[in-house]
Amino acid sequence: MTQEAVVLVNPRAGRRRANTAEIAEALHRFRVPHTIQVIDGIDAMRHAVIEVARSGRQIVVAGGDGTFRLAAATLVESGLAADAKPLGILPVGTGCDFLRTFGITPTLEAAAERLAGPETYRVDVGRLQGEWGTRLFLNVAQAGAGAAAAETAPRIPRFLGPVRYPIAFGARLPRFPATTVRFSGGYTYESRALAVIMANAQFFAGGWNVAPKAMLVDGELDVQVIDASKRAAPALVPRIVRGVHLGHPAVTRRSLSAFRLETDVPWPIEADGDLVGSTPVDVSVLRQVLTVKI
Secondary structure (H helix, E strand, C coil): CCCCEEEEECCCCCCCCCCHHHHHHHHHHCCCCEEEEECCCHHHHHHHHHHHHHHCCEEEEEECHHHHHHHHHHHHHCCCCCCCCCEEEEECCCCCHHHHHCCCCCCHHHHHHHHCCCCEEEEEEEEEEECCEEEEECCEEEEEHHHHHHHHHHHCCHHHHHHHHHHHHHHHHHHCCCEEEEEECCCCEEEEECEEEEECCCCECCCECCCCCCCCCCCCEEEEEECCCCCCHHHHHHHHHHCCCCCCCCEEEEEECEEEEEECCCCEEEECCEEEEECCEEEEEEEEEEEEEC
16 A cells, blocks of 8 residues: 555444554554544544545545444445545454454454555445335344344443353343244245344354355355244354354355345344344345455
8 A cells, every 4th residue: 555544543443442553553564654533423434434535545444343334335325435445444443353254363453464465355235225224234234133132232331342242142032033034036935033144244243253155245145044943042153153053954044136034023133233123124235336455
């Protein structure tokens, strides 16, 4: 990277405030020219991303997966992604599962080193559409018990870090309603289920290898229907964490580019860790609409 990058820092990412001195030190170590702007708030971050993209400068966001998703969605939704410089990321948040899909240890030093290199990738972005609106996602979306856990996790103290999600899953599972799910729109399938996973990338929840066969460049989502009983579900979780669950009889997997998901009982839906609405939902892939610098 020879052009100066504009590093947009989310000061609220993670369990402690982002340290701009540490960010600058890592970038200097790998000779990445840069300026740093601390951007506090969702609207302010959107505005900054648009402003920097329109100026033709390089954008690097310093935060977690949520910050990166916000910047990526802003570029795509504003129509600037096609002409913008590749979007970079420096992990300073609660997690950075997006980097894990590329085999990069989610540390500030490892990410800064990659920013200094030549590699860029055109990646897919997932899209969810329902009566509640439209939501883009980079990593993983879910409907069902996993989404209910994502709804509860933010209420658990932040200092617990990655264990907040499994704690939330254990709390929500006993009363969560399993139901019949139906797929339509190019793929027809019906089954009882406890959860449906829709993965663009491989990891979520701070390192769970939920979709080891997912690819960010193939124009498809890795879709998994989990039909485990509530009694059996906890034993399946360690397999999901390690990415060795796909052969389990409770898991049905397909690669799909577009479909509609309906459930007999309305289920919550989460995308990249945020609750976004409930079923029914139309799901699709925006193929290779974003260039990332990783």
